[in-house]
Amino acid sequence: MIETNVSRHHETFLQVIQSYYQLTKPRIIPLLLITTAGSMWIAAKGEVDPLLLLVTLTGGTLAAASAQTINCIYDRDIDYDMERTRHRPMPSGKVQPRDALIFAIALAAISFTLLAVFANLLAASLAFSGIVFYILVYTHWLKRHSTQNIVIGGAAGAIPALVGWAAVTGTLSWAAWLIFAIVFLWTPPHFWALALMIRDDYAKVGIPMLPVIAGDVATVRQIWYYTLITVTATLLLVYPLHASGVIYAAIAVGLGGLFIHKSWRLLQNPEDRTVARDLFLYSISYMMLLCLGMVVDSLPITHHLISAAINLIA
Ligand code: HEM
Ligand SMILES: CC(C)=CCC/C(C)=C/CC/C(C)=C/COP(=O)(O)OP(=O)(O)O
Numbered sequence: 001m002i003e004t005n006v007s008r009h010h011e012t013f014l015q016v017i018q019s020y021y022q023l024t025k026p027r028i029i030p031l032l033l034i035t036t037a038g039s040m041w042i043a044a045k046g047e048v049d050p051l052l053l054l055v056t057l058t059g060g061t062l063a064a065a066s067a068q069t070i071n072c073i074y075d076r077d078i079d080y081d082m083e084r085t086r087h088r089p090m091p092s093g094k095v096q097p098r099d100a101l102i103f104a105i106a107l108a109a110i111s112f113t114l115l116a117v118f119a120n121l122l123a124a125s126l127a128f129s130g131i132v133f134y135i136l137v138y139t140h141w142l143k144r145h146s147t148q149n150i151v152i153g154g155a156a157g158a159i160p161a162l163v164g165w166a167a168v169t170g171t172l173s174w175a176a177w178l179i180f181a182i183v184f185l186w187t188p189p190h191f192w193a194l195a196l197m198i199r200d201d202y203a204k205v206g207i208p209m210l211p212v213i214a215g216d217v218a219t220v221r222q223i224w225y226y227t228l229i230t231v232t233a234t235l236l237l238v239y240p241l242h243a244s245g246v247i248y249a250a251i252a253v254g255l256g257g258l259f260i261h262k263s264w265r266l267l268q269n270p271e272d273r274t275v276a277r278d279l280f281l282y283s284i285s286y287m288m289l290l291c292l293g294m295v296v297d298s299l300p301i302t303h304h305l306i307s308a309a310i311n312l313i314a
Contacts, residue, residue: 024065038291039164046298062111063127130159154187175243193280227263231256251293
């Protein structure tokens with residue numbers, strides 16, 4: 001009897017932890033961190049202080065978790081009405097809004113302190129501005145009112161790249177803003193491909209996502225343009241900025257070619273949900289591998305290997 005109570009209590013505690021964990025929409029965070037890491041490695045010319053990396057990624061995680069938690073509080077009405085989001089902790093009543101808000105404020109405070117003390121004030125302020133932008137501009141102002149919601153709101157998702165650069169250098173440079181732009185321009189193809197698949201869910205709750213308002217054909221055309229601009233932007237890191245080298249260039253061209261190919265296929269088949277799904281899934285691998293390419297390209301060992309290879313040929 002006692003054992004049962006103990007195990008039940010234990011289970012409840014674990015469930016509480018799990019609910020708070022889910023409030024942070026944890027599956028998106030690793031990719032945000034990879035963009036931060038890519039930016040840090042380029043900024044540090046391949047030699048990142050491991051402690052600074054740990055602090056920045058932890059601070060970034062906490063900031064993103066805070067932003068997502070507040071978003072969950074704000075959107076709990078529509079999240080309840082949509083199939084995909086109905087089982088989130090807030091609409092299903094597992095966490096109360098007040099408790100979630102305290103949790104989010106604590107996360108933001110720890111994030112800011114950690115980054116301000118162990119990185120610098122610019123990195124801390126940028127991460128904090130990411131939370132404010134995501135909540136005020138995207139969640140409150142645009143999400144329910146504009147078909148351009150995710151285009152402008154996407155800027156929040158690109159801020160972690162700035163945080164990474166700022167943590168290393170204490171300033172922002174053209175290359176930092178370019179990595180920001182790459183994530184910013186990538187967001188519409190990433191999200192609209194998914195929005196095509198779950199258009200009806202958004203329509204049901206009156207969220208004016210582009211496929212709901214403008215239809216599939218107009219959406220795939222926008223996806224196509226944004227894909228072309230994104231891939232072009234990735235190359236500017238090599239020329240004229242010279243922030244990355246040939247290894248990154250080869251990776252960006254290869255990955256970009258495939259991105260354009262998949263986006264073209266969607267342009268030809270606007271109503272085909274499998275093609276949309278394929279592009280959505282690829283968009284995630286694309287950003288992940290592109291940023292890993294930035295890291296690998298920046299490493300001193302890569303430079304040594306390239307010099308050795310050139311000497312061998314010459
Ligand atoms: C306004 C901008 C964005 C919107 C509206 C958006 C929206 C979404 C949505 C609705 C999902 C599906 C999640 C689910 O099924 O619960 C998703 C998945 C995902 N998003 Fe985004 N996204 C945005 C920007 C970003 C950014 C900037 C990143 C990272 C750099 C990102 C990374 C991911 C990842 C990794 C997944 C897959 C998660 C999984 O495995 O389920 N997203 N996004
Ligand atoms: C530096 C810093 C703190 C940046 C914050 C960046 C951040 C939280 C980006 C998230 C972008 C994203 C996945 C939005 C989901 O949209 P949604 O809320 O419409 O998705 P949903 O339909 O699944 O609720």
